[in-house]
Structure formats: structure tokens, C-alpha cells
Amino acid sequence: MRISQKLQRAHEEREDATFSFEFFVPKTSQGVQNLYERMDRMYQTQPEFIDITWNAGGRLSMLSTDLVATSQGVLGLETCMHLTCTNMPVSQIDDALKKAYDAGCENILALRGDPPINSLGEEEEWKPCENGFRYAKDLVSYIREQYGDHFDIGVAAYPEGHPECDCDDKLLLHLKEKVDCGADFMVTQMFYDVDKFLDWCARVREAGISIPIIPGIMPITSYPSFIRRTQWCQINVPDNFLELLEPVKDDDQLVRDVGTELMVELCQKLLDSGYVNHLHMYTMNLEKASLMILEKLDLLKRSNVGKDVIEPLEPLPWRKSLNPKRRNELVRPIFWQKRPYSYVARTSLWNEDEFPNGRFGDSSSPAYGDLDLCGHSLIRQSVKKSIELWSTPQTLDDMSNLVTSYLEGKLKCLPWSDVPLNHEVDDILKHLIDLNKHHIFTINSQPKVNGKPSTDPVVGWGPTKGYVYQKEYLEFLLPREKLPLFQEICQEHSDHLTYFAIDSQDNLATNHPEDSRANAVTWGVFPGSEILQPTIVEKASFLAWKEEFFTILKEWKLTFVEHKATESVNLVNHIIDNYVLINVVDNDFISTNDTIYDLLQQLY
Structure with missing residues (x-):
């Protein structure tokens, strides 16, 4: 089901907020197996969807489509596939969209993408590849032209600006252009200044942009990673974050505990604002930090027998495929x-x-693949x-x-x-x-x-x-x-x-x-x-x-x-x-x- 439809249905049927998880593509086959196991466990929390990041070019980008097919077809998780313009000629974009379509995926997060990394580990200047797209709005338009309304298309939003654009009004204009080209929802960059974020939400609505705003929530798991990410994304850190985290920065457990309380307070303020009723958790392929936040917000679905284990009732005694x-x-x-x-x-x-009638056909035929x-x-x-x-x-x-x-x-x-x-x-x-x-x-x-x-x-x-x-x-x-x-x-x-x-x-x-x-x-x-x-x-x-x-x-x-x-x-x-x-x-x-x-x- 398309994400915008899922969110609308969920919020019509119940008052509590919903959530989703983001995962990135591991670099090893064992990492993929570990990720499948983690995704399977997190299925038990009943997220509205998950998304899978895209790696520009090479083996890992092709692995993105495999992960999408498995999460949709085997794990029964509604999946959104990232797709970028970086190093992606139209032929490769066509291939990725076809694989997503065949896997039953109905959601794409269309991104321009980050600049490629050179051999020294440094970002190069972003340039469109030959026979590729320059802007995310072009990718949105192309997906809409090729597949009509099959895909729900999400786009990125930057509440605290973008390194390549220092004008907030221009960023809002770019967001509006992506919406006008066919975007159905937006997922924001991470942030920690909730007041600044809510001010931005007000400006988004004033600009006539009405699609769902899905905030990207980055848990705080260690002090070095917290500082590194805020500097890399060039986002504002409120004084109270630093005042509480700085004294315990050498104790990862305390940092996570304090960070969880800060993020719970941030998320609750978002949910009380009226602008947001869904949280998108940047998991970094981990689970505990995100689940701690959702648990304290009382958003995890518990079984009806009072157990600590999260147990949704399955429609069948096996996990039904979403393909x-x-x-x-x-x-x-x-x-x-x-x-x-x-x-x-x-x-x-x-x-x-x-x-036929829910069961496979003539058992004398070659029913199973190689x-x-x-x-x-x-x-x-x-x-x-x-x-x-x-x-x-x-x-x-x-x-x-x-x-x-x-x-x-x-x-x-x-x-x-x-x-x-x-x-x-x-x-x-x-x-x-x-x-x-x-x-x-x-x-x-x-x-x-x-x-x-x-x-x-x-x-x-x-x-x-x-x-x-x-x-x-x-x-x-x-x-x-x-x-x-x-x-x-x-x-x-x-x-x-x-x-x-x-x-x-x-x-x-x-x-x-x-x-x-x-x-x-x-x-x-x-x-x-x-x-x-x-x-x-x-x-x-x-x-x-x-x-x-x-x-x-x-x-x-x-x-x-x-x-x-x-x-x-x-x-x-x-x-x-x-x-x-x-x-x-x-x-x-x-x-x-x-x-x-x-x-x-x-x-x-």
C-alpha cells in the first residue's frame, strides 16, 4: 500500500501516532543476513513502513533492490526504496524501478543524492552523470511519467538548510517544485532544535505545501557520533542538549539514557504540535535506541496478554507476503x-x-524454481x-x-x-x-x-x-x-x-x-x-x-x-x-x- 494511504488510514482508525524505520545497505553478505534478522524482529513492533537507502553505483546499489524484494516478499514489511540521481543514467534508474515494481514495492523516496566520494574519501563536486538527472524534481517527474500513480513518491526536506543553498526561501521553492512535480510526502533531514523545526513546518504550510511532513529522528547513541553528525549535517544543537550530554560524554550508556530522554521530549513536542503524527527513525541498522524512544512514547503495540514481547496477530500462521x-x-x-x-x-x-483459490496448481507440474x-x-x-x-x-x-x-x-x-x-x-x-x-x-x-x-x-x-x-x-x-x-x-x-x-x-x-x-x-x-x-x-x-x-x-x-x-x-x-x-x-x-x-x- 502507498505510504500516504497507509498514514491516512492509520490516523483515521486510531488516535496514536505511527512510526517507521530506515535501514542502509550493509557491505557484506553476513551484514545482510544480520540486517534481515533485525528487520524481522522490528516487524514485531508493527511499523507503518521501512525504507532502504540507495548507494550510488556499484554492487551495493543493486543490493538495495534485493533488500526491497526480501522485505516486501518475505518479511511482509511495507517498503520504500530510496533512489538517487547520483551516478545513475536513465537506463539504471529504469532497471531499479522495474525491480521495485516487480517486487510489489509501491513507495520511492526520490533524491538527488550526495556527491560521490573520491579515492581519498572526500566529496567531489556534484555533477549529473551522462544521460542522468540533475535535480530530484526531474526524477519525481520521470517516475510519475513512467509509472503513473503506482508509486507514492517521497522527497527530502531540509528544515535547517542545505550546504549548497543558504537561502531558506529558495529551499522552500525547491520543495514546492518537487511537490508540484508529483511528490506525495516528505521526509526531513535529522534535527535536534524542535522549535526551529516547528517554525519551519509553519512556513511550509504557509507556502501552500500540504503533503505529510515526516520528521527524520536520529537517536543519540554516543557523544562522538552525535557531534560528528550534527557537524556534518550543519544543524543547530540546543544549549540544553550540550549541557546535559557534555558531562557524561565519556559514558556511552549514560549518553544513550540522557539522549533518549531528550529525544522523547523532542518527539512528544512534535506530536503535540499538530504538524506531525508520524516519526521516521534513522536506525543506523541498530534497534535498541529507536525502540527505547518509541517505548517511552508508548507507541509500541503490546500483546493482549500482558507480555513484554510484542506480538501482533498474524492473518495466517505464516508471514504473508506483500508482493x-x-x-x-x-x-x-x-x-x-x-x-x-x-x-x-x-x-x-x-x-x-x-x-488458484489460494493454493498452488497441479502438483505434477514443476511448481518450484531451481x-x-x-x-x-x-x-x-x-x-x-x-x-x-x-x-x-x-x-x-x-x-x-x-x-x-x-x-x-x-x-x-x-x-x-x-x-x-x-x-x-x-x-x-x-x-x-x-x-x-x-x-x-x-x-x-x-x-x-x-x-x-x-x-x-x-x-x-x-x-x-x-x-x-x-x-x-x-x-x-x-x-x-x-x-x-x-x-x-x-x-x-x-x-x-x-x-x-x-x-x-x-x-x-x-x-x-x-x-x-x-x-x-x-x-x-x-x-x-x-x-x-x-x-x-x-x-x-x-x-x-x-x-x-x-x-x-x-x-x-x-x-x-x-x-x-x-x-x-x-x-x-x-x-x-x-x-x-x-x-x-x-x-x-x-x-x-x-x-x-x-x-x-x-x-x-
């Missing part, structure tokens, strides 16, 4: 429950025709980070301990699980840990749920006044020699247990009926609507997931090869060669017994 191509998507295979990034990448080329859609590596951590997180397991007991650490929340991810576990597993946690102690390595699971309210803080999803259901599901790695006994057990309970089992050589065993296309393992019943079945198990998906899972193990092994951890290489080879990937569903969701665990105990 309009996926708006009909209401069903996903459970196998990618902990790997949403690779699932969305695999299906990124689908169109709306491939989500693995290389998922990026350079299926393991989203660098080799160094991988070793830091998971060390070098050398024995089956080491592997058990690794998975157990993830189950207990000591690890936030595993090579095959990109996201942390939630409290849904609490009821079956001791069983999962026991299985791993016996070298049955659990991959994915869910407990059975029989008609809990859709507002339940742990398993709830969808509209209120509904009820949700789940079949117990377990995915695990089983030593190959135990597969026959497992099959015998399932045969004895074939009235309610169904399974798929496959090894790395594609030897498949199953007791699923041949004519059964999909087995719904999660569903919801809501007033005035059809029953939703958003999570399923089915053969075609499982075969695609099997390919991905064993590829993940092989890539993980390569990190040990590079690290010269021979025993770890041997361990992963042993698992690939001697274990079978299995998923089993207990279709008796009414029974209160933990049937799957009780039966798997017979394999010990």
Missing part, C-alpha cells in the same frame, strides 16, 4: 515453515494464476559466522546437543532453520529433546490443536472470534536401519498416521493414498467465511524440500572443509549417507495423546 503477485496465496507446504526466504525465492516467478533462486548459498551465514554459531560438531552426540540448543532457544537458527522457534513447541519440547538425545534429529514440528481461539497468543492467527486447529506433525532424520521398524509402526496405526520418507538417493517410501493430493495440517474456522487451510503436506512439495535439505547439508559440509575440520566433514557425510528424511502426521487431532512421540520411543 501483489502473491496476494491470492493462502496455502503453503509446512516443510518451509522455518525457511521462508528460500520458499519465497523458489516461488518468486509464480504469478497469480499459480495460486535452488539457485535462493542465492549463492542456501546457508544464509558466512563460513566464519557458521563456525561461530554451530562450531564443528564431530559426533552424533554433538549434533544432538546442537539441535537441543536450538530447541531450548540458546541458538536462533540452524543450517536448515532460518528463524527462531516460537512458544508453540513448549508443550512437546521435552519429547523433541528426548528424540534428539537418541540420535533422531528433529527438523520441524507442530503440536496438535483442537479448536483454540484464534486470539490465542501462541497458536492463534486470522480474524477474531474464530477457532484454529492443527494436526500433530513431526519432521526428522532417522537412521536408515530403523526405517523398516518405523514403517511397521505406521502400518499398525495406518488409520491415523501418514508419512513420507526419502533418503539422499531419492528412495521414497510412503503410506499416503495415491489419489491424495494434499493433507491439510493447519486450518481455521472463522465467522462468515470459508474454512482456511493454510498449511499442508503433499508429495511434490516434499520432494522439492528433500532436494533443498540435503543440499543444505552438503553446503554445511563445505564450511568444515574450508575450516579443515575433518571429523565434522565425516559426521555430515555419515548423516547424508545413512539417514532418511521423514515427515509424519497424526491425523487424529482430537486425541490428547502424543501418539507420534509414544511410537517413536519404540525405535530407541
Whole structure:
């Protein structure tokens, strides 16, 4: 949704202010992964949108469009993409806009951009590149000409002047020109003098500029960075800021505490002024300082059960994509429950025709893209980070301990699980840990749920006044020699247990009926609507997931090869060669017994 529409709707529906976050493009692949994790956590605060900065030219500028696609398509965050004129011929601008459009992005912050930096780290004189634009207003006009009203277009505003223009009236004229060319909202440069800012707001309105004013809020995290940024941006620092910060400048914690109180006071004055009802937080890719300010302003949305954790109710049991191509998507295979990034990448080329009635089409067709859609590596951590997180397991007991650490929340991810576990597993946690102690390595699971309210803080999803259901599901790695006994057990309970089992050589065993296309393992019943079945198990998906899972193990092994951890290489080879990937569903969701665990105990 366009930002101006989101803000209008939000402020019509409630009285409290809204907020958003800005992130910049990291320089390393591990930095990108860390940023995704931070963005995912900050999603829980329910920002109206985030924005992603643009780096003029080179690899990082192209990475901006990748970040936008992921935040929109995987993380479900309304995203605004910065776009600058610096080092950007029209052909490159066209490419960036096309990628943003295809990703479902509907918001662009159109900027002239800063001058490029030379080899000495110094700013050069700003000049338009060949076949490029000189001013932001030209970029605004071009976007509007090419895409009509698809994009909401934001522009920069400078309440305390610009280094290249010392005339306030001329700056207001330039802002008015950008608005007249089609700008829908403005985001301001950072500032600390709130009185000066509000005087500027009055002048903006007097000049006939009526689009939303979104103030850029820069938290104070350390004294040197505070001074450096104010000098670089040439902005005024009120006396009381210096009087309070100067005495504690050598204590970063005190600086942050004092700075937070100052920024809370500044923001509250903004919100009381009538000019502003939205705050845009310059995060510098950090989270704590911004969240401290929003918390003290009482703008963070709390769950309805009094927890400290921020938990918005999801419309589906998985994060719904904001890419309009996926708006009909209401069903996903459970196998990618902990790997949403690779699932969305695999299906990124689908169109709306491939989500008939919310679920994908004929399972005999090639529904999933190639693995290389998922990026350079299926393991989203660098080799160094991988070793830091998971060390070098050398024995089956080491592997058990690794998975157990993830189950207990000591690890936030595993090579095959990109996201942390939630409290849904609490009821079956001791069983999962026991299985791993016996070298049955659990991959994915869910407990059975029989008609809990859709507002339940742990398993709830969808509209209120509904009820949700789940079949117990377990995915695990089983030593190959135990597969026959497992099959015998399932045969004895074939009235309610169904399974798929496959090894790395594609030897498949199953007791699923041949004519059964999909087995719904999660569903919801809501007033005035059809029953939703958003999570399923089915053969075609499982075969695609099997390919991905064993590829993940092989890539993980390569990190040990590079690290010269021979025993770890041997361990992963042993698992690939001697274990079978299995998923089993207990279709008796009414029974209160933990049937799957009780039966798997017979394999010990």
C-alpha cells in the first residue's frame, strides 16, 4: 500500500501516532543476513513502513533492490526504496524501478543524492552523470511519467538548510517544485532544535505545501557520533542538549539514557504540535535506541496478554507476503515453515494464476524454481559466522546437543532453520529433546490443536472470534536401519498416521493414498467465511524440500572443509549417507495423546 494511504488510514482508525524505520545497505553478505534478522524482529513492533537507502553505483546499489524484494516478499514489511540521481543514467534508474515494481514495492523516496566520494574519501563536486538527472524534481517527474500513480513518491526536506543553498526561501521553492512535480510526502533531514523545526513546518504550510511532513529522528547513541553528525549535517544543537550530554560524554550508556530522554521530549513536542503524527527513525541498522524512544512514547503495540514481547496477530500462521503477485496465496507446504526466504525465492516467478483459490496448481507440474533462486548459498551465514554459531560438531552426540540448543532457544537458527522457534513447541519440547538425545534429529514440528481461539497468543492467527486447529506433525532424520521398524509402526496405526520418507538417493517410501493430493495440517474456522487451510503436506512439495535439505547439508559440509575440520566433514557425510528424511502426521487431532512421540520411543 502507498505510504500516504497507509498514514491516512492509520490516523483515521486510531488516535496514536505511527512510526517507521530506515535501514542502509550493509557491505557484506553476513551484514545482510544480520540486517534481515533485525528487520524481522522490528516487524514485531508493527511499523507503518521501512525504507532502504540507495548507494550510488556499484554492487551495493543493486543490493538495495534485493533488500526491497526480501522485505516486501518475505518479511511482509511495507517498503520504500530510496533512489538517487547520483551516478545513475536513465537506463539504471529504469532497471531499479522495474525491480521495485516487480517486487510489489509501491513507495520511492526520490533524491538527488550526495556527491560521490573520491579515492581519498572526500566529496567531489556534484555533477549529473551522462544521460542522468540533475535535480530530484526531474526524477519525481520521470517516475510519475513512467509509472503513473503506482508509486507514492517521497522527497527530502531540509528544515535547517542545505550546504549548497543558504537561502531558506529558495529551499522552500525547491520543495514546492518537487511537490508540484508529483511528490506525495516528505521526509526531513535529522534535527535536534524542535522549535526551529516547528517554525519551519509553519512556513511550509504557509507556502501552500500540504503533503505529510515526516520528521527524520536520529537517536543519540554516543557523544562522538552525535557531534560528528550534527557537524556534518550543519544543524543547530540546543544549549540544553550540550549541557546535559557534555558531562557524561565519556559514558556511552549514560549518553544513550540522557539522549533518549531528550529525544522523547523532542518527539512528544512534535506530536503535540499538530504538524506531525508520524516519526521516521534513522536506525543506523541498530534497534535498541529507536525502540527505547518509541517505548517511552508508548507507541509500541503490546500483546493482549500482558507480555513484554510484542506480538501482533498474524492473518495466517505464516508471514504473508506483500508482493501483489502473491496476494491470492493462502496455502503453503509446512516443510518451509522455518525457511521462508528460500520458499519465497523458489516461488518468486509464480504469478497469480499459480495460486488458484489460494493454493498452488497441479502438483505434477514443476511448481518450484531451481535452488539457485535462493542465492549463492542456501546457508544464509558466512563460513566464519557458521563456525561461530554451530562450531564443528564431530559426533552424533554433538549434533544432538546442537539441535537441543536450538530447541531450548540458546541458538536462533540452524543450517536448515532460518528463524527462531516460537512458544508453540513448549508443550512437546521435552519429547523433541528426548528424540534428539537418541540420535533422531528433529527438523520441524507442530503440536496438535483442537479448536483454540484464534486470539490465542501462541497458536492463534486470522480474524477474531474464530477457532484454529492443527494436526500433530513431526519432521526428522532417522537412521536408515530403523526405517523398516518405523514403517511397521505406521502400518499398525495406518488409520491415523501418514508419512513420507526419502533418503539422499531419492528412495521414497510412503503410506499416503495415491489419489491424495494434499493433507491439510493447519486450518481455521472463522465467522462468515470459508474454512482456511493454510498449511499442508503433499508429495511434490516434499520432494522439492528433500532436494533443498540435503543440499543444505552438503553446503554445511563445505564450511568444515574450508575450516579443515575433518571429523565434522565425516559426521555430515555419515548423516547424508545413512539417514532418511521423514515427515509424519497424526491425523487424529482430537486425541490428547502424543501418539507420534509414544511410537517413536519404540525405535530407541
